[in-house]
């Protein structure tokens with residue numbers, strides 16, 4: 001059997017192929033030379049598989065899709081508070097290159113140019129390694145290959161960067177930035193000129209979808225809190241003055257770039273990247289938006305749809321042993337707040353009789369910290385009621401940190417093996 005996913009992606013691409021509307025970005029002369037027919041799509045899963053179709057080996061400049069990653073690197077380097085003192089997190093409802101500041105005289109968010117230029121100034125740098133080079137190295141690590149700058153696009157944009165230069169001088173004037181505005185704006189433009197394919201972007205977004213861990217290597221590249229901050233800002237500000245429209249129709253945190261790319265991240269599920277150079281009036285790829293709309297509605301990817309996962313937490317409950325006083329709870333799925341609440345409600349209904357209760361975690365795929373805390377609190381209360389309780393975790397779903405202080409309650413044997421002793425007593 002061949003998985004139908006690639007065929008489906010190919011189908012979505014073909015369905016959007018006829019859409020010829022939009023226009024190439026022409027304020028950067030080199031981008032006006034792009035082939036408007038190019039079209040590519042890639043999707044990454046959180047275990048690191050990448051499906052791609054169309055012009056998926058074609059490189060284009062990352063442009064504004066570099067902004068969330070630069071923000072992530074600034075947060076990683078300086079911490080949230082220091083960054084918040086320089087750049088806000090409010091949607092601007094304005095164009096990406098608006099020459100404006102919030103009432104507090106700070107750029108409104110890191111996704112528009114004023115915020116992104118400020119963020120660029122916050123990137124790590126040494127005499128020999130520029131801010132843009134630091135970011136290039138970071139993006140290469142996320143993509144899993146060495147990315148390069150596009151010197152032509154860089155040179156072309158620098159020549160016509162009057163607007164971004166004005167923003168740089170404005171930031172210097174109000175004191176948001178102490179550095180030489182020309183140097184910072186040029187560095188920002190270089191950051192935008194890093195070349196990627198949709199496959200690179202899909203790999204990069206898979207790290208964000210996976211809570212900061214590179215799914216292929218298992219290496220943590222970003223703290224979970226940073227990923228949450230970045231995705232929140234992408235959700236509210238990533239599509240500029242089309243952010244509300246995007247949230248209601250697509251519902252996936254995303255960021256577009258003026259070369260024609262759009263990348264999206266559905267936390268815990270998928271990363272998506274598209275490329276098609278013609279843009280709408282907001283500067284977002286026309287066919288890119290259409291592809292995202294289709295994927296979101298066909299595959300139920302809207303963030304606000306949610307999943308009633310709690311219903312699946314209890315796989316089965318049965319009693320065994322001579323007196324039928326050993327009660328086994330087999331759990332499955334993911335243990336977050338909703339599932340833990342449901343589990344605790346089941347346990348609350350346990351008769352007062354002094355039973356032995358076995359909670360089998362083997363088929364759980366993930367236990368969030370809140371799930372572990374609620375589980376052990378439930379165990380504590382069952383014991384206070386006079387029950388004996390044992391947690392079977394043969395697959396080691398609980399982390400060491402989560403088990404801390406409850407080690408004696410946890411058995412790492414398989415359920416079958418553990419239950420055999422009660423069968424013998426029958």
Ligand code: GLN
Pocket residue numbers: 062063064065096097113157164189192256257258259283
């Ligand atoms: N380098 C571009 C600019 O600053 C990036 C804009 C974008 O991709 N929206 O104008």
